[in-house]
Amino acid sequence: MNTIHVAGGVGVADTAMASYDAALADANLHNYNLVAVSSVVPAEATVESVAAAPDLGPTGNRLTVVEARRTVGPGDAVDFREGGRAGAEDAASKRAPRRHPDVIAGLGWATGPGPGLFYEVTGEDAADVRDRIHAGLDAGGDLRDWELPDRELRVEAAAAEPDRFTTAVVIAAYGESEPIL
Numbered sequence: 001m002n003t004i005h006v007a008g009g010v011g012v013a014d015t016a017m018a019s020y021d022a023a024l025a026d027a028n029l030h031n032y033n034l035v036a037v038s039s040v041v042p043a044e045a046t047v048e049s050v051a052a053a054p055d056l057g058p059t060g061n062r063l064t065v066v067e068a069r070r071t072v073g074p075g076d077a078v079d080f081r082e083g084g085r086a087g088a089e090d091a092a093s094k095r096a097p098r099r100h101p102d103v104i105a106g107l108g109w110a111t112g113p114g115p116g117l118f119y120e121v122t123g124e125d126a127a128d129v130r131d132r133i134h135a136g137l138d139a140g141g142d143l144r145d146w147e148l149p150d151r152e153l154r155v156e157a158a159a160a161e162p163d164r165f166t167t168a169v170v171i172a173a174y175g176e177s178e179p180i181l
Contacts (some may be wrong), residue, residue, distance in 0.1 A: 002045060004172050004174050005053045005054065005056075005172070005173045006170065008027055009022075009023040009029075009052075009169055011167050012158075012165070016167070019071060019164070020169070024169060024171075026052070027169060032056065032059075032062070032063035033061065034067065036067055039117055039118035039140070040116075041111055041118060045116075045174075047111060056175075061179055062178050065171050067120065067172075068121060068169065068171075069105055070123070072165070073164075074164065076160070102125070104122060104155060104157045105129075106122070106130060106155040107170040107171070108121075108137050109153070110149075111150045111151075112148045113147065116148055117141065117146075121133050126157050130155060
């Protein structure tokens, strides 16, 4: 394992799990059993962002990943208020129309002369997700006292569909898959 491939995708379907599977298919990572790890990049690895993951081994194999994932469904509409508080006498007149939040998943990575870090964030605003990724990478590097001058990030975004589930994923796949049995 020398290359960690970072791929992302978006999926829409009638159930949360089906939308997640569709997002994995969009990233070409749907035929593996994903095993999540914390966010450390081994010193000997290189990280490469790709449009879709290459073939990483036989279907059903175990694949080590770091994953940012957000799913929004039909019941996840948000009621934004322009003022007042819930239950206030005039609250109904101050409501903005209900809307479905955007689906944003982001993964950033920082590397340097030794090991590196991934940092995963999800949310409703792409700029906020990017800012939190940068802050998380800074904090992780400071905690470890590592110099991590080389930084990149990848963000997948989609508008949620009102009557279906929408999932965005960004996944760092560590090397080749391995047999699970």
